[in-house]
Amino acid sequence: MSAPPPATASEPLLLDVEGMKCGGCVRAVEQRLLQSEGVRQASVNLLTRTAWVDLEPRTDGPDGVAVDPLPALLGSLEGLGFQARLRSQALEPASQRHRRQADQWWRHWRQLLVALLLLLVSGLGHLAEAGQLPWRGPWQLLGSPWFHALVATLALAVPGRPSLVRGVRSALAGVPGMDTLVGLGVASAYLSSLVGWLWPASGWPCYFNEPVMLLGFVLTGRFLEERARYRTGRAIEELSALQPDHALLLLGDGPPRQVRVGGLRPGDRLRLLPGDRVPVDGVVLEGRSSVDASSLTGEPLPSSVGPGSELAAGLLNLDGSLVLEVQRSGAESAIARIVHLVERAQARKAPIQGLADRIAGRFTLVVLALAVATLLFWWLWGSHHWPAVLLTAPVAGHGSHGHGAAASPTTPFSLGLQLAIAVLVVACPCALGLATPTAITVGSGLAARSGLLFRGGDAIETASRLEAVLFDKTGTLTLGRPLVTAVRVVGASAGGPAEAAQAERLVQLAASLEQHSRHPLAHAVLQQAQAQRLPLLPVAEALTLPGEGVQGLVEGSGLVQVGGLAWLARSGVAVDADLEVLQRDLEADGASLLAVASEGRLLGLLAVEDQPRADAAATLARLRQQGLRLGLLSGDRRASVEGLGHRLGLRPEELAWELRPEQKLERLLLARRQGAVAMVGDGVNDAPALAAADLGIAVGTGTQIAQESAALVVLGEGLDGIVRALEIARRTMAKVRQNLAWAFGYNLIVLPIAAGVLLPGFGLRLSPELAALLMAFSSITVVGNALLLQGSPSDRSA
Numbered sequence: 086m087s088a089p090p091p092a093t094a095s096e097p098l099l100l101d102v103e104g105m106k107c108g109g110c111v112r113a114v115e116q117r118l119l120q121s122e123g124v125r126q127a128s129v130n131l132l133t134r135t136a137w138v139d140l141e142p143r144t145d146g147p148d149g150v151a152v153d154p155l156p157a158l159l160g161s162l163e164g165l166g167f168q169a170r171l172r173s174q175a176l177e178p179a180s181q182r183h184r185r186q187a188d189q190w191w192r193h194w195r196q197l198l199v200a201l202l203l204l205l206v207s208g209l210g211h212l213a214e215a216g217q218l219p220w221r222g223p224w225q226l227l228g229s230p231w232f233h234a235l236v237a238t239l240a241l242a243v244p245g246r247p248s249l250v251r252g253v254r255s256a257l258a259g260v261p262g263m264d265t266l267v268g269l270g271v272a273s274a275y276l277s278s279l280v281g282w283l284w285p286a287s288g289w290p291c292y293f294n295e296p297v298m299l300l301g302f303v304l305t306g307r308f309l310e311e312r313a314r315y316r317t318g319r320a321i322e323e324l325s326a327l328q329p330d331h332a333l334l335l336l337g338d339g340p341p342r343q344v345r346v347g348g349l350r351p352g353d354r355l356r357l358l359p360g361d362r363v364p365v366d367g368v369v370l371e372g373r374s375s376v377d378a379s380s381l382t383g384e385p386l387p388s389s390v391g392p393g394s395e396l397a398a399g400l401l402n403l404d405g406s407l408v409l410e411v412q413r414s415g416a417e418s419a420i421a422r423i424v425h426l427v428e429r430a431q432a433r434k435a436p437i438q439g440l441a442d443r444i445a446g447r448f449t450l451v452v453l454a455l456a457v458a459t460l461l462f463w464w465l466w467g468s469h470h471w472p473a474v475l476l477t478a479p480v481a482g483h484g485s486h487g488h489g490a491a492a493s494p495t496t497p498f499s500l501g502l503q504l505a506i507a508v509l510v511v512a513c514p515c516a517l518g519l520a521t522p523t524a525i526t527v528g529s530g531l532a533a534r535s536g537l538l539f540r541g542g543d544a545i546e547t548a549s550r551l552e553a554v555l556f557d558k559t560g561t562l563t564l565g566r567p568l569v570t571a572v573r574v575v576g577a578s579a580g581g582p583a584e585a586a587q588a589e590r591l592v593q594l595a596a597s598l599e600q601h602s603r604h605p606l607a608h609a610v611l612q613q614a615q616a617q618r619l620p621l622l623p624v625a626e627a628l629t630l631p632g633e634g635v636q637g638l639v640e641g642s643g644l645v646q647v648g649g650l651a652w653l654a655r656s657g658v659a660v661d662a663d664l665e666v667l668q669r670d671l672e673a674d675g676a677s678l679l680a681v682a683s684e685g686r687l688l689g690l691l692a693v694e695d696q697p698r699a700d701a702a703a704t705l706a707r708l709r710q711q712g713l714r715l716g717l718l719s720g721d722r723r724a725s726v727e728g729l730g731h732r733l734g735l736r737p738e739e740l741a742w743e744l745r746p747e748q749k750l751e752r753l754l755l756a757r758r759q760g761a762v763a764m765v766g767d768g769v770n771d772a773p774a775l776a777a778a779d780l781g782i783a784v785g786t787g788t789q790i791a792q793e794s795a796a797l798v799v800l801g802e803g804l805d806g807i808v809r810a811l812e813i814a815r816r817t818m819a820k821v822r823q824n825l826a827w828a829f830g831y832n833l834i835v836l837p838i839a840a841g842v843l844l845p846g847f848g849l850r851l852s853p854e855l856a857a858l859l860m861a862f863s864s865i866t867v868v869g870n871a872l873l874l875q876g877s878p879s880d881r882s883a
Contacts (some may be wrong), residue, residue: 088348098138099172099429100724101171102162105134108445108518113260114167121161123154128433128541131515132522132868135172135539136433142155144427166254168415172428175459193311199244202306205234230282233293237275245271245300263515267303269456270509270853271296277502291501298854299510306861307690308867310515311833324427324533325382325401330421332364333357336407349414361401364723367409374405380421382536382801389535409707426798427533431526433541437818438521440826442726445517452512452836456505459840464501471845475500503853507839511856515864516831520824524872528817537810544796546812546821547780552760554708554807557752558719558729559677560767561696561784562804565605567695569613570676573667574689579795591689593619594639595681597648601627602635606677609693610647620869631744632720634679643684646775648678649722650690651743658682665691669724677721701734704804715739716776718749718764750772762796765807780805813874820874824867829862 090623100116109130118127118138120798124432126139140154155171156783162169162413187739191648210233239248252268255261274296301792332349333341334354346364349355353369357363363376375387386700390396396409434442440597468474475495525542532539539545544832556562574587596614599607614621627637633647644748646653650668653730654660658680667690668678676694705715719726741752753774756762763776775781775795783795800807839856851859 089477096140096335097196097429098136098140098158098791099425099432100136100138100158100162100169101172102129102134102136103168104166105129105131106251107131107449107514108442109260109262109449110167110255111518112442112445113165113255113258113262114162117161117165118158121154121158124158124338124396130434130522130526130527131518133428133431135428135432135732136169137429156415156442163259165258166251175700185421194306196244200416201675203236203240203244203297204301204305207294207301210236210294212226230291230293231653233297234279234282237278237293237296240297241271241275244304245296248300248303261364262384263449263513266452266509266512267299267450271299271454273502273509274299276852277499292388292497295506295853299506302854302857302861303510306857307866310859310864324399324424325421327362328418329362331623335482346414348399349411351411352414353411355409355411357402357409359402359404359406361402362397363396363409364397365398365409365411366413367411368395369407370410370532371408372406374407375403377401377403378801380534381423422878423800425532426538428528429543430529430539430541431522434820435521435525435542435545435546435821437821437825438542441517443586445514448514448517448832452508455836456508459508460501460505463500463841464497467501467841467845468497474841474844474848502804504839504841504844504850506858507851509519509834510853511835511839511851511859512832513828513863515859515860516824516867519864519867520828521821523868524820524824524874527871527874528813528820532810532813535806535809535813537800537813538800539810540796540798544780545814545817547761548763548797548811549818550761551713551763551780551811553714553716553756555716555718555756555762555764555778557749557764557766557771560725561771562701562717562729562733562763563605563695563697564802565695565767565771567605567609567677567693569691570610570694571692572689574694575661575687577644585642587689589617589619590672590693591681592646593622594642594683594688595679595691597622597624597639598627598635598637598645598647600624601637605695606679606693607635609695610679610691618799620657632748639683646682647679649720649743650678653680653682653687656682658685658687660687668722677725694749695762697729697732698802698804700803700805703809705733705735707805707808708811711808714759716752717741718744718752719747720744720749746771746773750883751776753778765804769780782810816874820871824870826862827870828867835859 105111105114108131114136115129115764116137118124118129121140124138126137127142129135130137138158150376159169193845248264249268249272249825252261252266255865256265260361274292278291278293278295280287281289282293293378301320328346330346331343332346333346334349335341335356349365354724355364355367357374359374369390369392371387371392373391375389375530376396377387378397378400380401381397386737387403390407395412399420424474463474475497481625500584521542521679525545528545529539529542539548559565559567567594572588572591574584574591590609592614595610596619601624623640625638627635629635630648632650633652634646636646636648646656646658650660650664660680665689676692679691679693681689681691709715715735717726717730717735718741721742723742727742744752749771750773753764754760754777757779761779761780763780764774765782765784766772766775766782771783775783780797781795782799783800795811835851835856839851840847841850
C-alpha cells in the first residue's frame with residue numbers, strides 16, 4: 086500500500102461573496118462551504134459580504150502537485166447563485182479605491198433615483214385618479230389603469246428584475262432568502278392586479294400601484310442600509326489610506342524620482358520628506374527626525390528616529406528628511422498585514438451569532454408558510470367569521486376594483502392576498518443576519534484605529550466575559566529591553582587586571598551563545614558585548630531550551646551554557662553554596678541572573694535588570710477595578726519576580742516564579758476552572774500559554790510566533806491598550822445583544838400584526854407599502870445602533 090501524499094499547511098482564505106441579502110443567504114453560503122471537501126471551518130459576514138474559510142492541510146494529487154481547493158469552492162457558491170472571488174492580500178492603491186467607491190456610490194444613487202422616481206410616478210397617478218391634480222388634459226392619463234399597468238410592468242422589468250432573478254435562483258437552489266420574499270410579494274401584487282384588470286369578473290384585487298411602491302420602498306431602504314454599511318467599514322478604508330500611492334526613489338546621485346509604491350522592492354532607497362507618510366517598511370540609513378505613530382498604534386507621543394531605526398509603513402514623518410532602505414513592501418508591509426488581519430477579524434463571527442444564523446436559515450421557510458396560512462385563513466374562514474373586516478377602510482381605486490395605493494380589500498380573497506403580501510414583505514431576516522456582524526465590524530474597526538487587533542468576533546466575545554488576566558514578566562510587564570547591571574567572575578581576585586579580563590571573557594562567551602536566542606535577556610548581553618567592542622566567537626550546535634537557557638560549542642571553550650543556576654546544577658555543573666548569597670544580593674533589586682559555565686565549570690554570573698513599563702502599575706490597577714483576577718507567571722528567580730510584583734502592586738499569592746513553559750501552561754489551565762482567562766505575553770516561551778488561554782494577548786513588541794498565537798495583538802509600547810480593548814469588547818457585545826433583541830422582537834411583533842391579528846378587534850392591518858417601510862427600518866435600525874459605538878464618550882477619550 087502506498088503512503089498517503091504529504092500534507093502542507095494551508096493559509097485561511099478570505100472570499101468576497103456577492104449577492105447575499107439576509108441571514109438565510111449567510112446560512113446557505115456557510116453550509117455549502119462546510120460541505121465542500123477540505124474545508125475545516127467557515128464563517129460568513131453579511132455586512133462585509135465576506136467568507137473566512139479555514140482549510141485542511143493540502144495533500145498532493147496523483148501528479149505530485151498540491152490540489153488547490155479554491156476553484157471548487159468558487160464553483161460551488163456559483164451554483165447557489167453567489168459570485169465569489171479571492172480577496173487580494175495587497176493593499177489597493179488609494180486612487181483605484183476611490184474610483185471603485187465612486188462607481189459603487191453611483192450605482193447606489195442610481196438605485197435611489199429609480200426608487201424615488203417610481204414613488205413619484207405612483208403618487209402622481211394616485212392623485213390623478215382621485216382628480217386632485219391641478220393640471221388637466223394629458224396629465225389625467227396618469228390615473229388610467231393601462232398607465233398604472235405599464236408603470237408596474239416597467240418597475241418589475243427594470244429595477245425589480247435583479248431581486249426577482251435572485252429570488253427565483255435562491256428558491257430553486259433550496260435556500261430562499263430576502264429576495265425570494267420580496268419577489269413573491271411584488272409578483273403576487275402584480276399578477277393579481279393583472280388578472281383583476283384583464284378579467285374583471287374574477288373579482289381579484291387590482292392595485293398596480295402596490296408593487297411599484299413596494300419596490301420603491303425596498304430600494305430606498307437598501308440604499309440607506311448600504312450607506313450605513315459603508316460607515317461601519319470605514320476603519321479598513323482609513324487604515325488603507327495610511328499607505329501613500331507614491332514614493333520618492335533615489336537612483337544613484339540623481340534627484341529622487343516619484344514611483345508607485347507597488348513597484349518598490351527590498352533594497353531600494355527612498356527619500357522621506359517632512360510631512361510624508363512612510364510608504365513601506367524600511368530602515369533609516371541617513372537623517373534624524375520624529376515620527377508620529379498615533380494613527381497606527383494609538384500612541385499620542387512622537388518618537389525620535391535615526392540611522393538604524395526601523396519604520397513601519399503608515400507612520401508620519403514630522404520634522405526631518407530621511408533616507409530609507411526598503412525592507413518589506415506590498416502585502417508584506419506592516420500596514421498591509423494589519424488591514425488583512427482586520428478583514429479576517431470582521432469575517433470571523435462571534436459564537437453568539439450561531440443562534441441567529443440557525444434561525445435565519447429556516448426563517449424564510451417559516452415566513453412562506455405563514456403567508457400561505459394567512460391567505461387561506463382570511464380567504465376561506467376569517468373574513469366570513471368577521472365580515473366587518475372588509476369595511477375597515479374606505480375603498481379607493483379604479484372603478485370597482487380598486488387600483489389605488491391605499492386600496493382596501495373588498496373580497497375575502499383580496500383581503501387574504503394583501504395580508505399575505507404584507508407578511509412576505511414585513512419579515513426581515515436581514516435584521517437577524519446583520520445584528521452581530523454590524524457591531525463586530527464597528528467594534529473591531531474601532532479597536533484597530535487604537536492599535537488593538539482582534540482576530541475575530543469570537544475573540545471580542547471572549548474578551549467581554551473575561552474573569553482573570555495573567556501576565557508574563559520580561560517584555561510584557563517590563564520594557565523587554567534589559568541591561569547588564571553587574572558582572573561577577575567566580576574565583577577571581579577583586580579589582581585586579583585578571584578579573585577585568587575574565588569579566589570581558591565572560592560577557593564574550595555569553596554573547597556569542599545568546600546571538601542564537603530571541604529572549605530579551607539575550608539582547609541585553611549582546612548590547613553589553615557591543616558596548617565593550619567584544620567580537621563574537623563562532624558557535625556550533627547552538628540549542629535553546631525554553632525556560633532554561635541556551636548551550637552550544639563555542640570556539641576555544643568547548644561546551645558553553647548560559648541560563649539559570651538551577652538548570653546548570655541539574656546539568657552537572659558544580660555550584661558553590663556561597664553563590665546563593667551572591668545571587669540574593671544581585672536579585673534584591675529585581676534583577677534577573679544569568680550563570681555562564683564552560684565544560685561543566687561555572688565561570689561567573691551576569692545580573693540583567695529590566696525596568697517595568699511606565700503604565701504597567703496603572704494598567705494592573707484599572708484591571709483590578711474592573712473585578713478581574715490578576716497573576717504573574719515568570720520563569721525568573723523568586724527575588725526578581727517578588728521585587729517587580731511589589732513595585733506594581735501585585736499580591737504575593739498572585740506571583741509565580743521559576744516556571745518552565747509547561748508549568749505556565751499548567752497554571753493557566755488551573756485558572757481556567759474559575760472562568761475565562763487571558764494570557765498576556767510576548768516571547769517564544771509564551772506561545773503555548775497564549776494558544777491555550779481563552780484569550781491570548783500579545784503586546785506589539787512581541788515576537789512573530791507570539792502574535793500568531795494570540796487572539797488580540799496590542800500594538801505600541803503601552804499596556805493600557807489591554808484595558809481599552811476589554812472596554813471596547815464589552816461595549817460591542819452589549820450592542821450585539823441589543824441588536825439581537827431588536828431583531829427577534831421586531832419579527833415577533835410585526836409578523837402577527839401583518840397576518841391580521843389586530844384586524845378583528847381593532848380594525849388595524851399593515852398595508853404592503855407600510856410593511857416595506859418597516860422592513861427597511863428594521864435593518865437600518867440595527868446598523869445605526871452599531872454605529873453608536875463610534876460616538877461613545879469613552880471612545881473619544883481613548
